[in-house]
Amino acid sequence: MRQRQTIDGRREVSSPVPGSPESRRRALAARRLRRGVLAWALVAPAGIAYVLFVLRPMAQSVQFSFYEWDGVTESTWVGLDNYAAVFEIPEMYGSIVNAFELIVYFSLVPVALGLFTANTIRSFATSRLALVSRVVLFLPQVIPLVAAGIMWSWLYASNGTVNQVLRLIGLDSVTKAWLGDFGSALPAVGVIGAWVHFGLCMLLLLAGMTKIDPALYEAARIDGAGPVREFFAITLPSLRQEISVCITVTVIAALASFDIIYISTQGGPGNQTLVPGLAIYRLAFFSREVGLASALAVVLMALVLAVVLPLQRLNREGDS
Amino acid sequence: MDRLPVLRRFSNGLGAPGRFHNPWKETMVSRTGRSGRRSALATTLVVGALALAGCSSPGSGGSTAEPEGPDTDTPGESTAIDCGTEPVTLKGYFETGFPLPTELAREFERQYPNVSFDIREDQFAVLTQGAPRVLADDPPDLMRLPQMSELAKDGLLLNLDSYAEYFGWDEWPESQLEQMRVDENGRRGSGPLYAMGLNFSMTGVFYNKEQAAQIGMTEPPATLAEFDAYLQAAKDAGLTPLAQFNGGATGGLAFPLQALMASYGDTGAINDWIYQVPGSTIVTESNIKATEHLQSWIEAGYFADDVNSMDYAMMMARFINGESVFIFNGDWESGNLDAQMPGNVGFFLMPPLEEGGSFGAMSAPLTYGISAYAENPECAAFFLNWVATDETARTIAVEVGGSHPMGPADAYMPPIAEGSVTAETLAAGAAIGEQDGAMDFIANATGTVYAEGWTPNLQKLVAGEIDPVSLLEAVQAEYLREVG
DSSP states (O other): OHHHHHHHHHHHHHSOOTTOOHHHHHHHHHHHHHHHHHHHHHHHHHHHHHIIIIIHHHHHHHHHTTEEOOSSSOOEEOTTHHHHHHTTOTTHHHHHHHHHHHHIIIIIHHHHHHHHHHHHHHHTTTSHHHHHHHHHHHHHHHSOHHHHHHHHHHHTSTTSHHHHHHHHTTOGGGOOOTTTSTTTHHHHHHHHHHHHHHHHHHHHHHHHHHHSOHHHHHHHHHTTOOHHHHIIIIIHHHTHHHHHHHHHHHHHHHHTOOHHHHHHTTTOSTTTTOOHHHHHHHHHHTSOOHHHHHHHHHHHHHHHHHHHHHHHHHHHHHHO | OOHHHHHHHHIIIIIOGGGGSOHHHHHHSOHHHHHHHHHHHHHHHHHHHHHHHOSSOTTTTOSOOOOOOSOSSOOOSSSOOSOOSSOEEEEEEEETTOOHHHHHHHHHHHHSTTEEEEEEEEOHHHHHHHHHHHHHHSOOSEEEOSSOHHHHHTTOBOOOHHHHHHHTGGGSOHHHHHTTEEOTTSOEEEEEEOOEEEEEEEEEEEEEHHHHHHTTOOSOOSSHHHHHHHHHHHHHTTOOSBOOOOOTTOOTTHHHHHHHHHHHSOHHHHHHHHTTOTTOOSOOHHHHHHHHHHHHHHHTTOBOTTGGGOOHHHHHHHHHTTOOSEEEEEGGGHHHHHHHSTTOEEEEOOOOSSTTOOOOEEEEEEEEEOBTTOSOHHHHHHHHHHHHHOHHHHHHHHHTTOSEEOSOTTSOOOOOOTTOHHHHHHHHHHHHHHHTOEEOOGGGSSSSIIIIIIHHHHHHHHTTOSOHHHHHHHHHHHHHHHHO
16 A cells, blocks of 8 residues: 555656646646546445445444344334443453453464464475475364364364363363363363464464565574574564564454354353353344344444554554 | 454554545645544544434334234134135245154145245244344244244234134133233233144153163152152263253253252242243242252262253263263154154153152243234134144144144044153143143243343353352343343
8 A cells, every 4th residue: 555655646746847838737637537537436346335334334333222122123212321231231241351361362372373383484484394384274264163163162072082182191080071161161262263363373474474584584693693582583573563463363353252152152151251242142133132232342342442453553653 | 254354344444544545635644634634534434324324213114014914803704714725825934953844834735735835944043033034024924933922022923813713722721822822011921822833842851761770760750859869870870860951052951940840839930930920030939949959960960061061962962872861851852762762762750749749841832923914824824723633734743743733632643652752742741731730931931031041050050150049049130131
């Protein structure tokens, strides 16, 4: 984007030369108009789709949040009552705490592991092994989340692979129904999320690493830096933007998580894995309280923005 | 997979909005000016979207007109309610995984060649979520209904009273229809009839006969104490006494809990609570005792240790594989179990506290309703009557559905193989009918009491995170949140 702006900008700045012939200015104006119309025509389909399918539903959610509505019959205007009610739902705080706990698994673990793996793969970047490991590690990202959820719920079952392996190595006492145990359900769900997001983070970070000027590494090596020093002095600072993208994407995935939990635990046992996304779904489709669900959705969006916007600011300050 | 759209929405709306700007101006404005412009653009877009969303309140002026309803004048002798002779297509919306309605539809088509069915199927959860929309926008002539009080209250279901009178349904045992009556406040139990059953099911305890013999159980327990002893015997024999589903969004321990409630107390009080009779509560002395009894089973280790992650299908698979001596379930599985483990399944009603005491069981019709906007309500009503009265239809209802057909008490019953569990459940159903021991399911009291009340709290009871009194109080609070 930035690049195009610069090119366009330079052309525009240089064109209106003072004292140039009238005809030339007209031609320029006409061309600019044509270009403008063309630009709008090219942007229009995407723009219209964006307004219709992104902005309009968002605006509708905001609108619905001021009504008491079952989704079918006449609605009643209730002002801010739904927002007040959202904070009176007893499970609400627990679900928000759960969502924040998921950030550890959905975001921190994949980024940390992704950094380590990408750095390892980079060291043998040209070999076939690197290609294979990239594909293998990225694969979870390709699998639909629903399939991942089902697969993991089998792995976690009381006679599933996880417990079989534990028994094999003599850890019988540790085996349990991972998704049915109050203590282990949320971490177990978190591990599914970590597994899914790890591939994306790893690939993004790896792509970022290829952009780093090899001369930097050479210089560092000449100065006698070891691999660890190299990583912290060159790799990590250069990947600032990629890391910020990874964290943004995964934090949103954690706070707005729904699919993995819907498939694996449905919020159970005893609301131990309830998250706001699932609560919205239950309110809208089971309780048929569309207004309350919309209010919670708006609150969730505000929460996500409140967490993610500072991250963006941090990144932008780093640029300037 | 809505992670990417979320990101895209985020970056389009806030990250790089320069796209819509004239790049010439872009170079001239300062950074603060740019962000001002940016918010102006955002405002324009949001306001535009709001305008697109329309300023009218949601739900007003929908596509649906006032329902016509059945002919309000009593059907005379001359106007027969049937499917006529012209070609008719009945739109059916059924539940996936249950072959009964489709089998009945095929037989009906055979007997009435001018009628054909256009059948769509979905999972029960999908039916629950979509019911109001479907009934209003794409009205089926026949639909498998979830909890129906809201649907009736919202005027989405056809009032069947005139058909009931015409066909004589009101002369059947009232307990069959009671649960499908909804009054103007959305309370079930009395008022106009809004649905009809294809059959009515009943719950109790299924057991594996081979394993029962192994633990010395030659006949079903006559008292709760005897049942406790058999559970202990199964445990001592190294068997799993009860693999009951209770994982995820399912609170299957509500089955044994309600059975225990009926052993300790009166089914009428439980029905009152389910039908939302004002002032009724679930926190009663007998219910507390019942919940404490359930807790004692949990603490004694009678349940499989992974019940909190076990779903319904897993429970059935384990029982059929001989990995559970008992399960609490309903007679809708009778036909299936007779096929899967012939001769090896028995059934008994939850025993009372003392020998000779009364039995209680959950019993509910397999409810089908007619949309208030249906095209062929008369033909649909005729079909529902046919299901309850035609001999072939009743045979299908028993053999495929496993449960008791609707209809008059003395109506035709197909012959059932001796020793099959279907025979046992039908006999138990008759016993419950005589004793008036039928209850609706405690999960059906309100639209959310199962998901928000029973399920999480029963899971907590299994994990030892809640005591019986607090469990009932939590459920009651959730109930009042909707009823009050």
